Amino acid sequence: MTVALRQPMTLAEFLAWEERQEIRYEFDGFEPVAMTGGTYAHDRITFHLQRALNTRLAGTPCQPAGPNVKILTPGKARYPDGLVTCSPIKPDATVIENPVVVFEVVSEDTARIDRIEKLREYHAVPSIRRYVILEQKSVAATVFERHGKNWTAYAITEEDTLRMPEIEIEIPLIELYESLDFAAGQIA
DSSP, X not given: OOOOOOOOOOHHHHHHHHTTOSSOEEEOSSSEEEOOOOOHHHHHHXXXXXXXXXXXXXXXXXXXXXXXXXXXXXXXXXXXXXXEEOSOOOTTOSBOOSEEEEEEEOOTTTHHIIIIIHHXXXXXXXXXXXXXXXXXXXXXXXXXXXXTTEEEEEEEXXXXXXXXXXXXXXXXXXXXGTTEETTTTEEO
């Protein structure tokens, strides 16, 4: 029996193909991966993240974006839940150049990708100075901070402040989880 083997797409082929699609896809280096819907908690966390970034970065050369624009990592395309760049952005841009800080809100379905695959990919992008993985089921985050060629990782929780000296702002972590009451299992 003969089985046809699928050839992997190139990043250039993916980018041309994606322009014609109605929904968003990430590119894992082999094939398009559809971006599926999330939870209300995910939506609230990303909303509060964007609000906090917009407020604190107003009047600076840095600007937040996400989740509807992508960044390119070696051979791949990702749509982070949030990012900050300090480079100019054209209004019609679909790819953000030189991201400095990248945020992902982790779920059970994306944990391996966010914690391992994207960590490696984001490490390979020299402009990324900090990668923040925000938990979805508790007020907590894992922060990866670049030191030369290495990452230093640490965890923060609801009593802590997310410090981002590369963009000169700080956000109390609890602010990103406003209106989410995990202890009661419901939205406050």
